[in-house]
Amino acid sequence: MKTRTSLLLGSLSAALVAFALTSPRVVAADKVDPVADAKAFQNFFFQKFPDVKHEDFVNGPYSMNADLKRQWQEKEEFPPYEFALDAGKEMFSTPFKNGKTYADCFPNGGIGIRQNYPYFDEKDGKVVTLELALNRCREANGEPPYSYVKDEMASLTAYMAFTSRGKPMDIKIPDDPRALEAFENGKRYFYTRRGQLNFSCASCHVQSPGERIRAEILAPALGILNAMPIYRSEWSGMGTTSRRFVTCNSQTRAVPLEPQSDEYRDVEYYLSYVANGLPISGPGARP
Amino acid sequence: MKRSLPLAMLLALCLAPNARAANEADYKAAFAAAEAASKEATGLRNQWTVTVQALTAAKKAADGGDFDRATAAAKEAEALAKASIFQANTEKEAWKAMEIR
Numbered sequence: 001m002k003t004r005t006s007l008l009l010g011s012l013s014a015a016l017v018a019f020a021l022t023s024p025r026v027v028a029a030d031k032v033d034p035v036a037d038a039k040a041f042q043n044f045f046f047q048k049f050p051d052v053k054h055e056d057f058v059n060g061p062y063s064m065n066a067d068l069k070r071q072w073q074e075k076e077e078f079p080p081y082e083f084a085l086d087a088g089k090e091m092f093s094t095p096f097k098n099g100k101t102y103a104d105c106f107p108n109g110g111i112g113i114r115q116n117y118p119y120f121d122e123k124d125g126k127v128v129t130l131e132l133a134l135n136r137c138r139e140a141n142g143e144p145p146y147s148y149v150k151d152e153m154a155s156l157t158a159y160m161a162f163t164s165r166g167k168p169m170d171i172k173i174p175d176d177p178r179a180l181e182a183f184e185n186g187k188r189y190f191y192t193r194r195g196q197l198n199f200s201c202a203s204c205h206v207q208s209p210g211e212r213i214r215a216e217i218l219a220p221a222l223g224i225l226n227a228m229p230i231y232r233s234e235w236s237g238m239g240t241t242s243r244r245f246v247t248c249n250s251q252t253r254a255v256p257l258e259p260q261s262d263e264y265r266d267v268e269y270y271l272s273y274v275a276n277g278l279p280i281s282g283p284g285a286r287p
Numbered sequence: 288m289k290r291s292l293p294l295a296m297l298l299a300l301c302l303a304p305n306a307r308a309a310n311e312a313d314y315k316a317a318f319a320a321a322e323a324a325s326k327e328a329t330g331l332r333n334q335w336t337v338t339v340q341a342l343t344a345a346k347k348a349a350d351g352g353d354f355d356r357a358t359a360a361a362k363e364a365e366a367l368a369k370a371s372i373f374q375a376n377t378e379k380e381a382w383k384a385m386e387i388r
Binding site: 037040041044191195196198200203206207250253263 | 335387
Protein backbone atom coordinates (compact mmCIF):
# COMPACT_ATOMS: atom_id res chain seq x y z
CA MET A 1 0.00 0.00 0.00
CA LYS A 2 2.85 2.32 0.94
CA THR A 3 4.64 1.59 -2.31
CA ARG A 4 1.50 2.31 -4.30
CA THR A 5 0.93 5.63 -2.51
CA SER A 6 4.52 6.76 -2.99
CA LEU A 7 4.35 5.75 -6.67
CA LEU A 8 1.16 7.76 -7.07
CA LEU A 9 2.61 10.79 -5.29
CA GLY A 10 5.79 10.50 -7.32
CA SER A 11 3.93 10.47 -10.64
CA LEU A 12 1.75 13.36 -9.53
CA SER A 13 4.72 15.51 -8.60
CA ALA A 14 6.48 14.59 -11.87
CA ALA A 15 3.37 15.65 -13.78
CA LEU A 16 3.22 18.92 -11.83
CA VAL A 17 6.87 19.65 -12.55
CA ALA A 18 6.35 18.91 -16.23
CA PHE A 19 3.28 21.20 -16.30
CA ALA A 20 5.13 23.98 -14.49
CA LEU A 21 8.00 23.74 -16.97
CA THR A 22 5.90 23.77 -20.11
CA SER A 23 3.03 26.12 -19.22
CA PRO A 24 4.98 29.42 -19.16
CA ARG A 25 6.01 28.81 -22.76
CA VAL A 26 2.41 28.24 -23.82
CA VAL A 27 1.28 31.40 -22.08
CA ALA A 28 4.15 33.40 -23.60
CA ALA A 29 3.31 32.19 -27.11
CA ASP A 30 -0.34 33.18 -26.75
CA LYS A 31 0.28 36.51 -25.03
CA VAL A 32 -0.58 39.58 -27.08
CA ASP A 33 2.52 41.76 -27.13
CA PRO A 34 2.09 44.75 -29.48
CA VAL A 35 5.50 46.22 -28.61
CA ALA A 36 7.32 43.01 -29.58
CA ASP A 37 5.13 42.63 -32.67
CA ALA A 38 5.89 46.16 -33.87
CA LYS A 39 9.61 45.68 -33.28
CA ALA A 40 9.65 42.39 -35.21
CA PHE A 41 7.52 43.90 -37.99
CA GLN A 42 9.79 46.90 -38.49
CA ASN A 43 12.98 44.84 -38.23
CA PHE A 44 11.70 42.48 -40.89
CA PHE A 45 11.43 45.32 -43.41
CA PHE A 46 14.60 47.10 -42.29
CA GLN A 47 16.56 43.89 -42.77
CA LYS A 48 14.86 42.93 -46.01
CA PHE A 49 15.56 46.35 -47.53
CA PRO A 50 18.75 47.59 -45.83
CA ASP A 51 19.27 50.34 -48.43
CA VAL A 52 15.87 51.95 -47.87
CA LYS A 53 15.90 54.78 -45.35
CA HIS A 54 13.48 53.97 -42.55
CA GLU A 55 11.36 57.07 -43.09
CA ASP A 56 11.13 56.27 -46.80
CA PHE A 57 8.96 53.16 -46.31
CA VAL A 58 5.91 55.43 -46.02
CA ASN A 59 6.34 56.26 -49.71
CA GLY A 60 5.20 52.77 -50.67
CA PRO A 61 6.28 51.53 -54.10
CA TYR A 62 8.53 54.58 -54.61
CA SER A 63 10.77 53.36 -51.81
CA MET A 64 11.25 50.12 -53.72
CA ASN A 65 12.09 51.39 -57.20
CA ALA A 66 14.41 54.27 -58.13
CA ASP A 67 12.86 54.98 -61.56
CA LEU A 68 9.38 55.11 -60.14
CA LYS A 69 10.61 57.35 -57.35
CA ARG A 70 12.07 59.89 -59.79
CA GLN A 71 8.79 60.01 -61.74
CA TRP A 72 6.86 60.51 -58.51
CA GLN A 73 9.17 63.29 -57.31
CA GLU A 74 8.54 65.17 -60.55
CA LYS A 75 4.82 64.59 -60.22
CA GLU A 76 4.90 65.99 -56.68
CA GLU A 77 5.60 69.45 -58.12
CA PHE A 78 1.96 69.49 -59.23
CA PRO A 79 0.50 66.70 -57.12
CA PRO A 80 -2.73 65.09 -58.32
CA TYR A 81 -4.24 65.29 -54.81
CA GLU A 82 -3.98 69.08 -54.73
CA PHE A 83 -7.63 69.65 -55.69
CA ALA A 84 -8.80 67.34 -52.92
CA LEU A 85 -6.50 69.10 -50.47
CA ASP A 86 -7.95 72.51 -51.31
CA ALA A 87 -11.50 71.16 -51.18
CA GLY A 88 -10.78 69.51 -47.84
CA LYS A 89 -9.39 72.68 -46.35
CA GLU A 90 -12.47 74.62 -47.38
CA MET A 91 -14.85 71.94 -46.13
CA PHE A 92 -13.00 71.74 -42.85
CA SER A 93 -13.46 75.42 -42.12
CA THR A 94 -17.03 75.75 -43.45
CA PRO A 95 -19.49 75.73 -40.53
CA PHE A 96 -22.29 73.16 -40.29
CA LYS A 97 -25.88 74.44 -40.30
CA ASN A 98 -25.67 74.77 -36.52
CA GLY A 99 -22.64 77.05 -36.78
CA LYS A 100 -20.11 74.57 -35.43
CA THR A 101 -17.22 73.14 -37.46
CA TYR A 102 -15.12 69.98 -37.56
CA ALA A 103 -12.59 71.75 -35.38
CA ASP A 104 -15.10 71.58 -32.50
CA CYS A 105 -15.08 67.76 -32.60
CA PHE A 106 -11.32 67.16 -32.41
CA PRO A 107 -8.45 67.86 -30.05
CA ASN A 108 -6.31 70.80 -31.13
CA GLY A 109 -9.06 71.89 -33.50
CA GLY A 110 -8.30 68.87 -35.71
CA ILE A 111 -4.93 70.29 -36.81
CA GLY A 112 -1.84 68.07 -36.68
CA ILE A 113 -3.60 65.10 -35.08
CA ARG A 114 -3.74 62.54 -37.91
CA GLN A 115 -0.85 60.57 -36.39
CA ASN A 116 -3.00 59.68 -33.37
CA TYR A 117 -5.66 57.87 -35.44
CA PRO A 118 -7.02 55.28 -35.12
CA TYR A 119 -7.35 55.21 -31.36
CA PHE A 120 -9.05 52.79 -29.00
CA ASP A 121 -12.19 54.23 -27.42
CA GLU A 122 -12.39 52.72 -23.95
CA LYS A 123 -16.00 53.86 -23.53
CA ASP A 124 -17.16 52.11 -26.69
CA GLY A 125 -14.65 49.29 -26.41
CA LYS A 126 -13.85 49.72 -30.10
CA VAL A 127 -11.34 51.24 -32.48
CA VAL A 128 -12.18 54.70 -33.83
CA THR A 129 -10.62 55.68 -37.13
CA LEU A 130 -10.31 59.23 -38.44
CA GLU A 131 -12.95 58.55 -41.08
CA LEU A 132 -15.35 57.25 -38.45
CA ALA A 133 -14.64 60.20 -36.15
CA LEU A 134 -15.37 62.62 -39.01
CA ASN A 135 -18.74 61.05 -39.76
CA ARG A 136 -19.58 60.91 -36.05
CA CYS A 137 -18.79 64.61 -35.90
CA ARG A 138 -21.11 65.29 -38.83
CA GLU A 139 -23.94 63.25 -37.33
CA ALA A 140 -23.52 64.86 -33.90
CA ASN A 141 -24.00 68.21 -35.63
CA GLY A 142 -27.09 67.17 -37.55
CA GLU A 143 -25.34 66.53 -40.88
CA PRO A 144 -25.67 63.34 -42.97
CA PRO A 145 -22.59 61.07 -43.01
CA TYR A 146 -20.32 60.97 -46.05
CA SER A 147 -19.41 57.89 -48.06
CA TYR A 148 -16.39 56.31 -46.42
CA VAL A 149 -14.57 55.49 -49.61
CA LYS A 150 -13.93 58.67 -51.63
CA ASP A 151 -14.88 62.24 -52.54
CA GLU A 152 -15.65 64.39 -49.50
CA MET A 153 -14.24 61.92 -46.97
CA ALA A 154 -11.02 61.65 -48.97
CA SER A 155 -10.76 65.44 -49.20
CA LEU A 156 -11.29 65.97 -45.48
CA THR A 157 -8.80 63.29 -44.47
CA ALA A 158 -6.34 64.61 -47.09
CA TYR A 159 -6.39 68.02 -45.45
CA MET A 160 -6.07 66.59 -41.94
CA ALA A 161 -3.19 64.32 -43.01
CA PHE A 162 -1.46 67.28 -44.64
CA THR A 163 -1.49 69.19 -41.35
CA SER A 164 0.32 66.22 -39.78
CA ARG A 165 2.93 65.66 -42.47
CA GLY A 166 6.26 64.63 -41.01
CA LYS A 167 4.85 63.86 -37.57
CA PRO A 168 5.62 60.32 -36.43
CA MET A 169 2.72 57.88 -36.24
CA ASP A 170 1.81 57.64 -32.58
CA ILE A 171 -0.85 55.01 -31.95
CA LYS A 172 -1.55 54.03 -28.35
CA ILE A 173 -2.80 50.71 -27.08
CA PRO A 174 -4.30 51.27 -23.64
CA ASP A 175 -4.01 48.71 -20.88
CA ASP A 176 -7.39 47.25 -21.73
CA PRO A 177 -7.92 43.63 -22.80
CA ARG A 178 -10.41 44.82 -25.44
CA ALA A 179 -7.75 47.01 -27.04
CA LEU A 180 -5.31 44.10 -27.11
CA GLU A 181 -8.04 41.95 -28.63
CA ALA A 182 -8.66 44.58 -31.33
CA PHE A 183 -4.93 44.64 -32.11
CA GLU A 184 -4.80 40.85 -32.27
CA ASN A 185 -7.92 40.70 -34.45
CA GLY A 186 -6.36 43.24 -36.79
CA LYS A 187 -3.20 41.16 -36.98
CA ARG A 188 -5.20 38.02 -37.72
CA TYR A 189 -7.14 39.82 -40.47
CA PHE A 190 -3.89 41.03 -42.01
CA TYR A 191 -2.39 37.55 -42.25
CA THR A 192 -5.55 35.59 -43.11
CA ARG A 193 -5.86 34.35 -46.67
CA ARG A 194 -9.15 35.09 -48.38
CA GLY A 195 -10.83 35.19 -51.75
CA GLN A 196 -10.62 32.68 -54.58
CA LEU A 197 -7.00 33.74 -55.17
CA ASN A 198 -6.18 32.69 -51.60
CA PHE A 199 -4.24 35.87 -50.84
CA SER A 200 -3.78 37.61 -47.52
CA CYS A 201 -2.73 41.25 -47.18
CA ALA A 202 0.68 39.84 -46.24
CA SER A 203 0.95 37.77 -49.44
CA CYS A 204 1.53 40.98 -51.37
CA HIS A 205 2.78 43.48 -48.81
CA VAL A 206 5.04 41.28 -46.65
CA GLN A 207 6.13 38.48 -48.95
CA SER A 208 6.43 40.46 -52.17
CA PRO A 209 7.03 44.21 -51.71
CA GLY A 210 9.09 45.59 -54.56
CA GLU A 211 7.92 42.79 -56.85
CA ARG A 212 5.57 43.43 -59.72
CA ILE A 213 1.99 42.26 -59.80
CA ARG A 214 1.00 42.85 -63.40
CA ALA A 215 2.15 46.43 -64.09
CA GLU A 216 2.25 47.55 -60.45
CA ILE A 217 5.06 47.49 -57.95
CA LEU A 218 3.86 46.24 -54.59
CA ALA A 219 4.24 48.52 -51.59
CA PRO A 220 5.71 47.29 -48.29
CA ALA A 221 3.17 46.88 -45.49
CA LEU A 222 5.34 48.97 -43.20
CA GLY A 223 4.00 52.52 -43.25
CA ILE A 224 1.42 51.71 -45.90
CA LEU A 225 -1.30 53.73 -44.11
CA ASN A 226 0.92 56.72 -43.32
CA ALA A 227 0.29 57.99 -46.87
CA MET A 228 -3.51 57.74 -46.73
CA PRO A 229 -5.65 59.02 -48.30
CA ILE A 230 -4.18 58.66 -51.78
CA TYR A 231 -4.78 59.83 -55.29
CA ARG A 232 -4.58 56.68 -57.33
CA SER A 233 -4.18 56.84 -61.10
CA GLU A 234 -5.90 53.46 -61.34
CA TRP A 235 -8.97 55.01 -59.66
CA SER A 236 -8.63 58.33 -61.50
CA GLY A 237 -9.34 59.94 -58.17
CA MET A 238 -8.87 59.98 -54.43
CA GLY A 239 -9.50 57.08 -52.12
CA THR A 240 -9.55 56.59 -48.37
CA THR A 241 -8.14 53.80 -46.23
CA SER A 242 -11.59 52.17 -46.42
CA ARG A 243 -11.41 52.23 -50.20
CA ARG A 244 -7.96 50.63 -50.10
CA PHE A 245 -9.19 47.71 -47.98
CA VAL A 246 -12.31 47.24 -50.10
CA THR A 247 -10.29 47.23 -53.33
CA CYS A 248 -7.68 44.83 -51.98
CA ASN A 249 -10.39 42.39 -50.95
CA SER A 250 -12.09 42.58 -54.36
CA GLN A 251 -8.79 41.99 -56.14
CA THR A 252 -8.41 38.66 -54.36
CA ARG A 253 -12.00 37.85 -55.40
CA ALA A 254 -13.29 38.17 -51.86
CA VAL A 255 -16.51 40.05 -51.24
CA PRO A 256 -15.38 43.18 -49.38
CA LEU A 257 -16.75 43.91 -45.93
CA GLU A 258 -18.70 47.05 -45.26
CA PRO A 259 -16.43 50.11 -44.82
CA GLN A 260 -15.65 50.74 -41.15
CA SER A 261 -16.64 47.20 -40.18
CA ASP A 262 -14.93 46.00 -37.01
CA GLU A 263 -12.45 43.96 -39.05
CA TYR A 264 -11.32 46.92 -41.16
CA ARG A 265 -11.06 49.16 -38.11
CA ASP A 266 -8.98 46.55 -36.30
CA VAL A 267 -6.62 45.95 -39.22
CA GLU A 268 -6.13 49.73 -39.52
CA TYR A 269 -5.30 49.81 -35.81
CA TYR A 270 -2.77 46.99 -36.21
CA LEU A 271 -1.09 48.39 -39.32
CA SER A 272 -0.91 51.89 -37.88
CA TYR A 273 0.52 50.71 -34.57
CA VAL A 274 3.30 48.67 -36.19
CA ALA A 275 4.22 51.81 -38.18
CA ASN A 276 4.66 53.89 -35.02
CA GLY A 277 7.59 56.27 -35.34
CA LEU A 278 7.39 56.55 -39.12
CA PRO A 279 6.26 59.92 -40.48
CA ILE A 280 2.84 60.76 -41.83
CA SER A 281 3.23 61.38 -45.57
CA GLY A 282 -0.41 61.71 -46.63
CA PRO A 283 -2.06 62.65 -48.80
CA GLY A 284 -0.16 60.45 -51.22
CA ALA A 285 -0.17 59.69 -54.91
CA ARG A 286 0.09 56.18 -56.27
CA PRO A 287 0.09 54.63 -59.77
CA MET B 288 -20.96 -9.52 -82.03
CA LYS B 289 -24.64 -10.01 -82.90
CA ARG B 290 -25.44 -10.54 -79.23
CA SER B 291 -23.25 -7.82 -77.82
CA LEU B 292 -24.84 -5.00 -79.86
CA PRO B 293 -28.32 -5.32 -78.32
CA LEU B 294 -26.70 -5.73 -74.93
CA ALA B 295 -24.75 -2.52 -75.39
CA MET B 296 -27.91 -0.73 -76.52
CA LEU B 297 -29.75 -2.00 -73.47
CA LEU B 298 -26.94 -0.80 -71.23
CA ALA B 299 -26.99 2.62 -72.91
CA LEU B 300 -30.74 2.85 -72.35
CA CYS B 301 -30.29 1.97 -68.68
CA LEU B 302 -27.76 4.73 -68.25
CA ALA B 303 -29.70 7.25 -70.31
CA PRO B 304 -31.69 8.75 -67.41
CA ASN B 305 -28.40 9.89 -65.83
CA ALA B 306 -27.53 11.93 -68.90
CA ARG B 307 -30.94 13.52 -69.36
CA ALA B 308 -31.40 17.27 -69.52
CA ALA B 309 -31.83 19.01 -66.17
CA ASN B 310 -35.30 20.16 -65.24
CA GLU B 311 -36.62 22.84 -62.93
CA ALA B 312 -36.63 20.51 -59.93
CA ASP B 313 -32.94 19.68 -60.47
CA TYR B 314 -32.14 23.37 -60.67
CA LYS B 315 -34.12 24.19 -57.54
CA ALA B 316 -32.36 21.47 -55.55
CA ALA B 317 -28.93 22.56 -56.79
CA PHE B 318 -29.70 26.22 -56.15
CA ALA B 319 -30.96 25.56 -52.62
CA ALA B 320 -27.78 23.65 -51.79
CA ALA B 321 -25.63 26.44 -53.27
CA GLU B 322 -27.55 29.13 -51.44
CA ALA B 323 -27.19 27.34 -48.10
CA ALA B 324 -23.41 26.99 -48.55
CA SER B 325 -23.16 30.59 -49.70
CA LYS B 326 -25.03 31.81 -46.61
CA GLU B 327 -22.64 29.84 -44.43
CA ALA B 328 -19.67 31.53 -46.16
CA THR B 329 -21.24 34.95 -45.60
CA GLY B 330 -21.74 34.07 -41.94
CA LEU B 331 -18.02 33.31 -41.73
CA ARG B 332 -17.31 36.75 -43.29
CA ASN B 333 -15.58 34.97 -46.14
CA GLN B 334 -17.79 35.20 -49.19
CA TRP B 335 -16.12 35.04 -52.61
CA THR B 336 -17.14 37.27 -55.51
CA VAL B 337 -17.11 34.30 -57.89
CA THR B 338 -19.69 32.46 -55.76
CA VAL B 339 -22.04 35.43 -55.98
CA GLN B 340 -21.44 35.65 -59.73
CA ALA B 341 -22.17 31.92 -60.22
CA LEU B 342 -25.41 32.22 -58.20
CA THR B 343 -26.50 35.20 -60.30
CA ALA B 344 -25.67 33.31 -63.50
CA ALA B 345 -27.71 30.34 -62.27
CA LYS B 346 -30.74 32.51 -61.59
CA LYS B 347 -30.44 34.25 -64.93
CA ALA B 348 -30.23 30.97 -66.84
CA ALA B 349 -33.22 29.57 -64.92
CA ASP B 350 -35.26 32.69 -65.67
CA GLY B 351 -34.52 32.07 -69.34
CA GLY B 352 -35.64 28.44 -69.03
CA ASP B 353 -32.14 26.99 -69.55
CA PHE B 354 -32.11 24.55 -66.64
CA ASP B 355 -29.03 22.69 -67.87
CA ARG B 356 -26.94 25.80 -67.61
CA ALA B 357 -28.73 26.97 -64.45
CA THR B 358 -28.08 23.68 -62.67
CA ALA B 359 -24.43 23.63 -63.73
CA ALA B 360 -23.93 27.21 -62.48
CA ALA B 361 -25.66 26.44 -59.18
CA LYS B 362 -23.42 23.39 -58.68
CA GLU B 363 -20.39 25.54 -59.44
CA ALA B 364 -21.59 28.12 -56.89
CA GLU B 365 -21.98 25.41 -54.27
CA ALA B 366 -18.45 24.09 -54.92
CA LEU B 367 -17.02 27.62 -54.68
CA ALA B 368 -18.93 28.36 -51.48
CA LYS B 369 -17.70 25.13 -49.93
CA ALA B 370 -14.12 26.04 -50.87
CA SER B 371 -14.51 29.43 -49.18
CA ILE B 372 -15.87 27.74 -46.05
CA PHE B 373 -12.90 25.37 -46.04
CA GLN B 374 -10.58 28.36 -46.44
CA ALA B 375 -12.20 30.25 -43.55
CA ASN B 376 -11.96 27.24 -41.27
CA THR B 377 -8.37 26.32 -42.08
CA GLU B 378 -7.22 29.95 -41.84
CA LYS B 379 -8.43 30.12 -38.24
CA GLU B 380 -5.05 28.62 -37.35
CA ALA B 381 -3.09 28.67 -40.61
CA TRP B 382 -2.66 32.48 -40.63
CA LYS B 383 -0.12 32.18 -37.84
CA ALA B 384 2.35 30.49 -40.20
CA MET B 385 2.72 33.74 -42.14
CA GLU B 386 3.15 36.02 -39.13
CA ILE B 387 6.37 38.04 -38.74
CA ARG B 388 7.81 37.12 -35.36
